[in-house]
Amino acid sequence: MQTILNLFTQTYFYWLLFGFFLLAVIIRDVFIQKSHTITHNFPIIGHIRYWIEKIGPELRQYIVANNREELPFNRQERSWIYASSKNENNLQGFGSDQDFNSPGYIFIKNAMMGFNPPKDHFSKKNPGVIPAAKVMGTFHNRKRPYRPHSIINISGMSFGSLSAKAVESLNKGALQAGCYHNTGEGSISPYHTFGSDIVLNIGTAYFGVRDIEGSFSMEKLLEKVNSLPQLRAIEVKLSQGAKPGKGGMLPGSKVDAEIAAIRGIEIGKDAFSPAFHKEFNTIPEMVGFIEKIADATGLPVGIKSAIGRLEQWEELAKYMNKTGKGPDFITIDGGEGGTGAAPHAFADHVSMPFTFAFAKVYQIFQREELTDKIFFIASGKLGFPEKALMAFAMGADSINIAREAMLSIGCIQAQKCHTNHCPTGIATSNKWLQSGIDITLKSERFYRYHYTLVKEISEITHAMGYEHPCEISMDDLEFSMGDNNRTIAISKALGYHKTKIEFDGFEKIIKCDHIGGIGSRIHF
Structure with missing residues (x-):
């Protein structure tokens, strides 16, 4: 009896404490508070409303939205990347749930009879490598x-x-993937610097290759x-799809001694990237800057840009x-790019999406x-076989992936x-949040995703009757025109045929002295 009374007293106390709270x-x-009208008028319900609003993206992501409607990456796309990166079953059964008539x-x-590589063919001996x-x-x-x-790079x-x-995981995964x-x-x-080939991006602030005044330094580059x-x-880099013409800023709170070096x-100060380069203002000046770097380094030099006006x-x-x-390569970044934080108007409306831009x-x-x-390098949500093949048909020579690579090492699209x-430690300097990243595991997951993506691209290319994706023409893919049972070749939809690329088979490629770099583990 005494035990029951004590239990009742404790329970009563906790309820009383909760009531006082x-x-x-x-x-x-x-x-007291004057900031929120909702919580003033509805003190308890108002807080519940704000809490639900805060976790709204997660509720929609996992409970409300269907497999195909989320943006920027829907559940089906994320699931394919996750399964591929974990070497799990990434197949689907009982047919497609896509609307084939959607515009x-x-x-x-x-092809009726595709390209059937012999047993000693490069793709047979090196699946997942093109x-x-x-x-x-x-x-x-x-x-x-x-x-x-x-053909797929970070x-x-x-x-x-x-x-x-996250960077170390991707670099070690890139070394495995080649x-x-x-x-x-x-x-x-x-x-x-864990072994993979590197492409150095030089932005408007010339980070890492700048002098004390913030101007470009050839000495630092060399x-x-x-x-x-x-x-x-x-x-x-002239601009990027997430925020073309905007520049950027890394908050001073993230600029520790390592990043500053x-x-x-300077340590602890906001790191601003100007909207535009100060080393050049005209096309001839930009070409002069490119040639100066190429002459000094001996390396190919290219430009990266989102696309808007076409006069320049x-x-x-x-x-x-x-x-x-001029540039040796051009990276065209679609307006749907998104690894950089940006004001919504820039992210949603400035620059064209990849298909139109390219x-x-x-x-x-x-x-x-x-x-x-x-x-030509293509970029903008192309880390899936069908989208990559469309880019190759349009004239791309390789594809750069960003958010797909992040998803492969554990990103959950928390935005x-x-x-x-x-929350996954990928896009933060917080040491605690980073501590959950197992670099050995995550590098392997990027490698597995890359391997699967390239392997499926190769398999579909063979099904189309070709040996290499560069051979795919713009008549080999069609767009649905809606529910009128009509389709249109992308050559007609976009108004051109890509220039035919000379391709004499993998044997010629693998004997070329220019293939690959010192940093790769794959040697042909």
């Missing part, structure tokens, strides 16, 4: 031209934006080139045709008969990249 909340909301739906045209068909830097006679080992994501463990790792504009960190033989190309900036692209193509000088720029260089001389509170 609720009363305190009501008093605070009604008489813009992609149809890939398989080297690029073209070489960067041969047209301009660079001293160290470069043919990427892989796009620019800076250390500082991504955590140290792909290159673009540094992002945050420059080369120690976490980029130090990196001479000390890192796996540094194979340089990408001058890598970027060449037309000027660049004409200038290249006239002078024989088609318009490619045609400009095609008119000047330059498309066989430039290496907190800009808050420093990424």
Whole structure:
């Protein structure tokens, strides 16, 4: 009896304590706080409303939304990446749940009898590996031209934006996969140097290759080139799909001693990336800057940009045709890109999505008969077989992936990249949140995702009757025109045919002296 009485007394005490807590909340909301009308008028219910609003994205992601309707990546896409990266079953049964009549739906045209590689064929001995068909830097006679080992590579994501463990995981995974790792504009960190080929991204702030005044320093660049033989190309970033023409800022709270040393900036101060370069303002000046870097380093030099107005692209193509000088490669970033935090208007409305952007720029260089001389890199949610194949059909020579790579090492699309509170430790400098990343495991997961993606691209290419994705034409894919039972070849929808690429088989590629880099584990 005494035990029951004690239990009742304790329970009564806790309920009384809870009642006092609720009363305190009501008093605070009604008489003290002035910020929120909802909690003033509805003290308890108002807090529940704000709590539900806060976890709304998670509720929609896991409970409300169906498999195909989420953005930027729906559940089906994320599940495919997760399963591929974990070497689990990524197949689907009982047919497709896609609406084949939805406008813009992609149809890939398989051959009656596809390309059946012999037992000793390269793709049989090296599943998950497809080297690029073209070489960067041969047209301009660079001293160290470069043919990427892989048609799928890691796009620019800076250390500082991504955590140290995330960058290291991707770099070690890239070494296993044989792909290159673009540094992002945050420059080369120690976490980029575990063996994979590197493409150095030079942004508007010239991080890592700047002098004390913040101007570009050729001396600093040459130090990196001479000390890192796996540094194979340089990408001058004009803009990116997430926020073209906006620039960027790394908060001072994230600029610790390590990041400051890598970027060449002051500890604890906001690191601003200007909207535009100060080393050049015109097309001839930009080409001069590219040629200066290429002459000094011997490396292929390219540009990366989101696409909007086309006048300057037309000027660049004409200038290249006239002078024989210019970028060795062009990375076209679709407006749907998203690894950089951005104001919603920039993210949602500034620059064209990949399909329109690539088609318009490619045609400009095609008119000047330059498309066989430039290496085209495509970027913008293309880390899936069907989307990658569309990009190759349109004229891309390789594809850069960013968010898909993040998903493969554990990103859950929490969309907190800009808050420093990424729950998976991938996009944060918080040491505790990073501590859950097992680098050995995550690097293997990126490798498995990359392997699966390239292998499926290869298998579909063979089903279409080709040996290499570069052979796919724009008549080999069609868009649905809606529920009128009509389709249209993407050549007609986009208004051009890509320039045919000379491809004499894998045997010629693997004997080429320019293939791959010192940093890769894959040697042909």
